Amino acid sequence: MHELTDNALMLKVKSGDLNKMGLLYERHKKRMFGFFYNMNGDAMTSEDLVQNVFVRMLKYKHTYTGEGSFLAWMFRTARNVNNDHFKKNKQNYNQYDIASVEYKLEAEDTIGRVSDKKDNINYLKIALQKLSPEKREVLVLSKLKEMKFSEIGAVMGCSEGAAKVKAHRALKDLKLVFHQMQIR
Known part of the structure:
Protein backbone atom coordinates (compact mmCIF):
# COMPACT_ATOMS: atom_id res chain seq x y z
CA MET A 1 0.00 0.00 0.00
CA HIS A 2 1.43 3.37 -0.95
CA GLU A 3 1.57 6.15 1.55
CA LEU A 4 -0.70 9.14 1.05
CA THR A 5 0.91 12.57 0.86
CA ASP A 6 0.16 15.22 3.45
CA ASN A 7 -1.87 17.14 0.87
CA ALA A 8 -3.96 14.06 0.08
CA LEU A 9 -4.55 13.33 3.77
CA MET A 10 -5.63 16.90 4.50
CA LEU A 11 -7.99 16.86 1.53
CA LYS A 12 -9.56 13.68 2.96
CA VAL A 13 -9.92 15.44 6.33
CA LYS A 14 -11.54 18.37 4.55
CA SER A 15 -14.04 16.02 2.88
CA GLY A 16 -15.04 14.54 6.25
CA ASP A 17 -12.60 11.67 6.94
CA LEU A 18 -11.48 13.09 10.30
CA ASN A 19 -9.49 9.94 11.19
CA LYS A 20 -6.83 11.04 8.70
CA MET A 21 -5.97 13.94 11.01
CA GLY A 22 -4.47 11.34 13.35
CA LEU A 23 -2.00 10.32 10.65
CA LEU A 24 -1.04 13.93 10.05
CA TYR A 25 -0.61 14.41 13.79
CA GLU A 26 1.70 11.39 14.05
CA ARG A 27 3.77 12.60 11.11
CA HIS A 28 4.21 16.17 12.30
CA LYS A 29 3.85 16.33 16.09
CA LYS A 30 7.63 16.24 16.70
CA ARG A 31 8.27 18.89 14.07
CA MET A 32 5.58 21.14 15.56
CA PHE A 33 6.88 20.58 19.08
CA GLY A 34 10.39 21.55 17.95
CA PHE A 35 9.07 24.72 16.33
CA PHE A 36 7.24 25.82 19.47
CA TYR A 37 10.05 24.80 21.80
CA ASN A 38 12.54 26.76 19.73
CA MET A 39 10.24 29.77 19.89
CA ASN A 40 9.42 29.73 23.62
CA GLY A 41 11.69 27.25 25.42
CA ASP A 42 8.86 25.77 27.49
CA ALA A 43 8.09 22.07 26.92
CA MET A 44 4.64 22.06 28.55
CA THR A 45 3.48 25.13 26.66
CA SER A 46 4.88 23.67 23.44
CA GLU A 47 2.92 20.44 23.92
CA ASP A 48 -0.28 22.43 24.44
CA LEU A 49 0.38 24.55 21.38
CA VAL A 50 0.95 21.45 19.22
CA GLN A 51 -2.50 20.21 20.25
CA ASN A 52 -3.97 23.64 19.49
CA VAL A 53 -2.50 23.58 15.97
CA PHE A 54 -4.23 20.34 15.10
CA VAL A 55 -7.50 21.47 16.69
CA ARG A 56 -7.32 24.66 14.66
CA MET A 57 -6.50 22.69 11.50
CA LEU A 58 -9.69 20.71 12.07
CA LYS A 59 -11.69 23.85 12.74
CA TYR A 60 -10.44 25.55 9.57
CA LYS A 61 -10.19 22.46 7.34
CA HIS A 62 -12.59 24.14 4.92
CA THR A 63 -9.91 26.74 4.11
CA TYR A 64 -7.40 24.15 2.91
CA THR A 65 -7.21 24.14 -0.88
CA GLY A 66 -4.55 21.51 -1.52
CA GLU A 67 -2.57 23.98 -3.59
CA GLY A 68 0.94 24.75 -2.46
CA SER A 69 2.81 23.13 0.38
CA PHE A 70 0.93 21.45 3.22
CA LEU A 71 3.89 22.26 5.50
CA ALA A 72 3.57 25.95 4.73
CA TRP A 73 -0.16 25.86 5.56
CA MET A 74 0.50 23.91 8.78
CA PHE A 75 3.33 26.23 9.90
CA ARG A 76 1.23 29.30 9.10
CA THR A 77 -1.42 27.83 11.39
CA ALA A 78 1.27 27.13 14.01
CA ARG A 79 2.54 30.68 13.73
CA ASN A 80 -0.96 32.04 14.33
CA VAL A 81 -1.49 29.71 17.30
CA ASN A 82 1.84 30.84 18.76
CA ASN A 83 1.07 34.53 18.30
CA ASP A 84 -2.45 34.16 19.69
CA HIS A 85 -1.19 32.29 22.74
CA PHE A 86 1.39 34.90 23.66
CA LYS A 87 -0.95 37.81 23.01
CA LYS A 88 -3.62 36.20 25.19
CA ASN A 89 -1.22 35.36 27.99
CA LYS A 90 0.95 38.47 27.55
CA GLN A 91 4.06 36.36 27.90
CA ASN A 92 7.41 37.33 26.53
CA TYR A 93 8.87 35.56 23.52
CA ASN A 94 12.36 36.10 24.90
CA GLN A 95 12.42 32.91 26.95
CA TYR A 96 14.35 31.05 24.28
CA ASP A 97 16.46 28.00 25.14
CA ILE A 98 19.10 27.08 22.58
Missing part, protein backbone atom coordinates in the same frame (compact mmCIF):
# COMPACT_ATOMS: atom_id res chain seq x y z
CA ALA A 99 20.38 24.03 24.51
CA SER A 100 18.17 21.75 22.44
CA VAL A 101 19.88 22.90 19.25
CA GLU A 102 23.48 22.86 20.43
CA TYR A 103 24.20 20.14 17.88
CA LYS A 104 23.63 22.66 15.07
CA LEU A 105 26.79 24.49 16.08
CA GLU A 106 28.74 21.28 15.68
CA ALA A 107 27.20 20.53 12.28
CA GLU A 108 27.44 24.01 10.77
CA ASP A 109 29.85 26.87 11.14
CA THR A 110 27.19 29.60 10.89
CA ILE A 111 28.67 31.97 13.43
CA GLY A 112 32.37 31.36 12.88
CA ARG A 113 35.03 29.23 14.52
CA VAL A 114 34.62 28.96 18.26
CA SER A 115 37.22 28.02 20.86
CA ASP A 116 34.99 27.39 23.84
CA LYS A 117 31.58 26.06 22.78
CA LYS A 118 29.92 26.46 26.17
CA ASP A 119 30.70 30.17 26.38
CA ASN A 120 29.63 30.68 22.80
CA ILE A 121 26.38 28.80 23.32
CA ASN A 122 25.62 31.06 26.28
CA TYR A 123 26.39 34.11 24.13
CA LEU A 124 24.16 32.66 21.42
CA LYS A 125 21.29 32.17 23.88
CA ILE A 126 21.51 35.80 24.93
CA ALA A 127 21.94 37.03 21.35
CA LEU A 128 18.84 35.12 20.21
CA GLN A 129 16.86 36.61 23.09
CA LYS A 130 17.76 40.07 21.85
CA LEU A 131 16.29 39.42 18.40
CA SER A 132 12.69 40.27 17.65
CA PRO A 133 10.22 37.35 17.57
CA GLU A 134 9.95 37.69 13.77
CA LYS A 135 13.72 37.45 13.29
CA ARG A 136 13.95 34.52 15.70
CA GLU A 137 11.08 32.83 13.89
CA VAL A 138 12.66 33.13 10.44
CA LEU A 139 15.93 31.71 11.81
CA VAL A 140 14.13 28.80 13.46
CA LEU A 141 12.26 27.99 10.25
CA SER A 142 15.26 28.35 7.93
CA LYS A 143 18.16 27.06 10.01
CA LEU A 144 16.60 24.67 12.51
CA LYS A 145 13.54 23.38 10.66
CA GLU A 146 15.41 23.63 7.34
CA MET A 147 12.34 24.78 5.43
CA LYS A 148 12.62 26.09 1.88
CA PHE A 149 12.36 29.84 1.49
CA SER A 150 9.25 29.42 -0.66
CA GLU A 151 7.59 27.63 2.28
CA ILE A 152 8.85 30.21 4.77
CA GLY A 153 7.40 32.93 2.56
CA ALA A 154 4.04 31.17 2.57
CA VAL A 155 4.17 30.81 6.35
CA MET A 156 5.13 34.44 6.94
CA GLY A 157 2.86 35.87 4.26
CA CYS A 158 5.60 37.19 2.00
CA SER A 159 7.41 36.22 -1.19
CA GLU A 160 10.27 33.74 -1.36
CA GLY A 161 12.67 36.60 -2.03
CA ALA A 162 11.42 38.55 0.97
CA ALA A 163 11.84 35.44 3.16
CA LYS A 164 15.46 35.14 1.98
CA VAL A 165 16.07 38.79 2.79
CA LYS A 166 14.48 38.43 6.23
CA ALA A 167 16.60 35.36 7.00
CA HIS A 168 19.75 37.07 5.78
CA ARG A 169 19.06 40.17 7.88
CA ALA A 170 18.16 38.13 10.95
CA LEU A 171 21.36 36.10 10.64
CA LYS A 172 23.36 39.27 10.12
CA ASP A 173 21.79 40.82 13.25
CA LEU A 174 22.42 37.63 15.23
CA LYS A 175 26.08 37.63 14.17
CA LEU A 176 26.45 41.30 15.07
CA VAL A 177 24.95 40.87 18.54
CA PHE A 178 26.98 37.69 19.07
CA HIS A 179 30.27 39.32 18.08
CA GLN A 180 29.58 42.42 20.19
CA MET A 181 29.01 40.20 23.20
CA GLN A 182 32.28 38.35 22.59
CA ILE A 183 34.24 41.61 22.49
CA ARG A 184 33.02 42.66 25.95
Whole structure:
Protein backbone atom coordinates (compact mmCIF):
# COMPACT_ATOMS: atom_id res chain seq x y z
CA MET A 1 0.00 0.00 0.00
CA HIS A 2 1.43 3.37 -0.95
CA GLU A 3 1.57 6.15 1.55
CA LEU A 4 -0.70 9.14 1.05
CA THR A 5 0.91 12.57 0.86
CA ASP A 6 0.16 15.22 3.45
CA ASN A 7 -1.87 17.14 0.87
CA ALA A 8 -3.96 14.06 0.08
CA LEU A 9 -4.55 13.33 3.77
CA MET A 10 -5.63 16.90 4.50
CA LEU A 11 -7.99 16.86 1.53
CA LYS A 12 -9.56 13.68 2.96
CA VAL A 13 -9.92 15.44 6.33
CA LYS A 14 -11.54 18.37 4.55
CA SER A 15 -14.04 16.02 2.88
CA GLY A 16 -15.04 14.54 6.25
CA ASP A 17 -12.60 11.67 6.94
CA LEU A 18 -11.48 13.09 10.30
CA ASN A 19 -9.49 9.94 11.19
CA LYS A 20 -6.83 11.04 8.70
CA MET A 21 -5.97 13.94 11.01
CA GLY A 22 -4.47 11.34 13.35
CA LEU A 23 -2.00 10.32 10.65
CA LEU A 24 -1.04 13.93 10.05
CA TYR A 25 -0.61 14.41 13.79
CA GLU A 26 1.70 11.39 14.05
CA ARG A 27 3.77 12.60 11.11
CA HIS A 28 4.21 16.17 12.30
CA LYS A 29 3.85 16.33 16.09
CA LYS A 30 7.63 16.24 16.70
CA ARG A 31 8.27 18.89 14.07
CA MET A 32 5.58 21.14 15.56
CA PHE A 33 6.88 20.58 19.08
CA GLY A 34 10.39 21.55 17.95
CA PHE A 35 9.07 24.72 16.33
CA PHE A 36 7.24 25.82 19.47
CA TYR A 37 10.05 24.80 21.80
CA ASN A 38 12.54 26.76 19.73
CA MET A 39 10.24 29.77 19.89
CA ASN A 40 9.42 29.73 23.62
CA GLY A 41 11.69 27.25 25.42
CA ASP A 42 8.86 25.77 27.49
CA ALA A 43 8.09 22.07 26.92
CA MET A 44 4.64 22.06 28.55
CA THR A 45 3.48 25.13 26.66
CA SER A 46 4.88 23.67 23.44
CA GLU A 47 2.92 20.44 23.92
CA ASP A 48 -0.28 22.43 24.44
CA LEU A 49 0.38 24.55 21.38
CA VAL A 50 0.95 21.45 19.22
CA GLN A 51 -2.50 20.21 20.25
CA ASN A 52 -3.97 23.64 19.49
CA VAL A 53 -2.50 23.58 15.97
CA PHE A 54 -4.23 20.34 15.10
CA VAL A 55 -7.50 21.47 16.69
CA ARG A 56 -7.32 24.66 14.66
CA MET A 57 -6.50 22.69 11.50
CA LEU A 58 -9.69 20.71 12.07
CA LYS A 59 -11.69 23.85 12.74
CA TYR A 60 -10.44 25.55 9.57
CA LYS A 61 -10.19 22.46 7.34
CA HIS A 62 -12.59 24.14 4.92
CA THR A 63 -9.91 26.74 4.11
CA TYR A 64 -7.40 24.15 2.91
CA THR A 65 -7.21 24.14 -0.88
CA GLY A 66 -4.55 21.51 -1.52
CA GLU A 67 -2.57 23.98 -3.59
CA GLY A 68 0.94 24.75 -2.46
CA SER A 69 2.81 23.13 0.38
CA PHE A 70 0.93 21.45 3.22
CA LEU A 71 3.89 22.26 5.50
CA ALA A 72 3.57 25.95 4.73
CA TRP A 73 -0.16 25.86 5.56
CA MET A 74 0.50 23.91 8.78
CA PHE A 75 3.33 26.23 9.90
CA ARG A 76 1.23 29.30 9.10
CA THR A 77 -1.42 27.83 11.39
CA ALA A 78 1.27 27.13 14.01
CA ARG A 79 2.54 30.68 13.73
CA ASN A 80 -0.96 32.04 14.33
CA VAL A 81 -1.49 29.71 17.30
CA ASN A 82 1.84 30.84 18.76
CA ASN A 83 1.07 34.53 18.30
CA ASP A 84 -2.45 34.16 19.69
CA HIS A 85 -1.19 32.29 22.74
CA PHE A 86 1.39 34.90 23.66
CA LYS A 87 -0.95 37.81 23.01
CA LYS A 88 -3.62 36.20 25.19
CA ASN A 89 -1.22 35.36 27.99
CA LYS A 90 0.95 38.47 27.55
CA GLN A 91 4.06 36.36 27.90
CA ASN A 92 7.41 37.33 26.53
CA TYR A 93 8.87 35.56 23.52
CA ASN A 94 12.36 36.10 24.90
CA GLN A 95 12.42 32.91 26.95
CA TYR A 96 14.35 31.05 24.28
CA ASP A 97 16.46 28.00 25.14
CA ILE A 98 19.10 27.08 22.58
CA ALA A 99 20.38 24.03 24.51
CA SER A 100 18.17 21.75 22.44
CA VAL A 101 19.88 22.90 19.25
CA GLU A 102 23.48 22.86 20.43
CA TYR A 103 24.20 20.14 17.88
CA LYS A 104 23.63 22.66 15.07
CA LEU A 105 26.79 24.49 16.08
CA GLU A 106 28.74 21.28 15.68
CA ALA A 107 27.20 20.53 12.28
CA GLU A 108 27.44 24.01 10.77
CA ASP A 109 29.85 26.87 11.14
CA THR A 110 27.19 29.60 10.89
CA ILE A 111 28.67 31.97 13.43
CA GLY A 112 32.37 31.36 12.88
CA ARG A 113 35.03 29.23 14.52
CA VAL A 114 34.62 28.96 18.26
CA SER A 115 37.22 28.02 20.86
CA ASP A 116 34.99 27.39 23.84
CA LYS A 117 31.58 26.06 22.78
CA LYS A 118 29.92 26.46 26.17
CA ASP A 119 30.70 30.17 26.38
CA ASN A 120 29.63 30.68 22.80
CA ILE A 121 26.38 28.80 23.32
CA ASN A 122 25.62 31.06 26.28
CA TYR A 123 26.39 34.11 24.13
CA LEU A 124 24.16 32.66 21.42
CA LYS A 125 21.29 32.17 23.88
CA ILE A 126 21.51 35.80 24.93
CA ALA A 127 21.94 37.03 21.35
CA LEU A 128 18.84 35.12 20.21
CA GLN A 129 16.86 36.61 23.09
CA LYS A 130 17.76 40.07 21.85
CA LEU A 131 16.29 39.42 18.40
CA SER A 132 12.69 40.27 17.65
CA PRO A 133 10.22 37.35 17.57
CA GLU A 134 9.95 37.69 13.77
CA LYS A 135 13.72 37.45 13.29
CA ARG A 136 13.95 34.52 15.70
CA GLU A 137 11.08 32.83 13.89
CA VAL A 138 12.66 33.13 10.44
CA LEU A 139 15.93 31.71 11.81
CA VAL A 140 14.13 28.80 13.46
CA LEU A 141 12.26 27.99 10.25
CA SER A 142 15.26 28.35 7.93
CA LYS A 143 18.16 27.06 10.01
CA LEU A 144 16.60 24.67 12.51
CA LYS A 145 13.54 23.38 10.66
CA GLU A 146 15.41 23.63 7.34
CA MET A 147 12.34 24.78 5.43
CA LYS A 148 12.62 26.09 1.88
CA PHE A 149 12.36 29.84 1.49
CA SER A 150 9.25 29.42 -0.66
CA GLU A 151 7.59 27.63 2.28
CA ILE A 152 8.85 30.21 4.77
CA GLY A 153 7.40 32.93 2.56
CA ALA A 154 4.04 31.17 2.57
CA VAL A 155 4.17 30.81 6.35
CA MET A 156 5.13 34.44 6.94
CA GLY A 157 2.86 35.87 4.26
CA CYS A 158 5.60 37.19 2.00
CA SER A 159 7.41 36.22 -1.19
CA GLU A 160 10.27 33.74 -1.36
CA GLY A 161 12.67 36.60 -2.03
CA ALA A 162 11.42 38.55 0.97
CA ALA A 163 11.84 35.44 3.16
CA LYS A 164 15.46 35.14 1.98
CA VAL A 165 16.07 38.79 2.79
CA LYS A 166 14.48 38.43 6.23
CA ALA A 167 16.60 35.36 7.00
CA HIS A 168 19.75 37.07 5.78
CA ARG A 169 19.06 40.17 7.88
CA ALA A 170 18.16 38.13 10.95
CA LEU A 171 21.36 36.10 10.64
CA LYS A 172 23.36 39.27 10.12
CA ASP A 173 21.79 40.82 13.25
CA LEU A 174 22.42 37.63 15.23
CA LYS A 175 26.08 37.63 14.17
CA LEU A 176 26.45 41.30 15.07
CA VAL A 177 24.95 40.87 18.54
CA PHE A 178 26.98 37.69 19.07
CA HIS A 179 30.27 39.32 18.08
CA GLN A 180 29.58 42.42 20.19
CA MET A 181 29.01 40.20 23.20
CA GLN A 182 32.28 38.35 22.59
CA ILE A 183 34.24 41.61 22.49
CA ARG A 184 33.02 42.66 25.95
